[in-house]
Amino acid sequence: MVTAITEGVKVSVEAEYQKGFSNPGQHHYVFTYKVTIENHSNFTIQLLKRRWEVYDATSELKIMEGDGVVGQQPVLEPGATHSYISGCNLKSGMGKMTGQYTMEKQVDGKIIHVAIPEFQLIANIFDN
Numbered sequence: 001m002v003t004a005i006t007e008g009v010k011v012s013v014e015a016e017y018q019k020g021f022s023n024p025g026q027h028h029y030v031f032t033y034k035v036t037i038e039n040h041s042n043f044t045i046q047l048l049k050r051r052w053e054v055y056d057a058t059s060e061l062k063i064m065e066g067d068g069v070v071g072q073q074p075v076l077e078p079g080a081t082h083s084y085i086s087g088c089n090l091k092s093g094m095g096k097m098t099g100q101y102t103m104e105k106q107v108d109g110k111i112i113h114v115a116i117p118e119f120q121l122i123a124n125i126f127d128n
Helices: none
Strands: 002-006 009-017 029-039 045-056 062-067 081-090 094-105 111-122
Touching: 009 094, 009 111, 029 111, 045 081, 045 111, 081 094
Parallel strands: none
Antiparallel strands: 002 009, 002 111, 009 029, 029 081, 045 062, 045 094, 094 111
16 A cells, blocks of 8 residues: 655555456456545635546556546545545556546635545466
């Protein structure tokens, strides 16, 4: 698990290779990742947008942007936590992801950019 903290907002990510859904012979590798966002600040925040940079060892960088996460724009009071699971496909068995969330402080509308720590995507093709 990797972690980053920006302005009191802690983001932790844990990735896992999904061997049962992958097909290495067809250059198709599936990964899931669990993200946990913890609000350790003194203000309420809302996650508005996400921006991911996906690096695949055999292809170009992919940028994925959109509103919220998995169809939600969660509001986190001080001390609150929000977790979700998502996934990505790679053409190789090795890559990495990083990014940022755009969040809004509810008290004054100030926008903050919260770092998503870089994490590795490595297929364990020999594990059972």
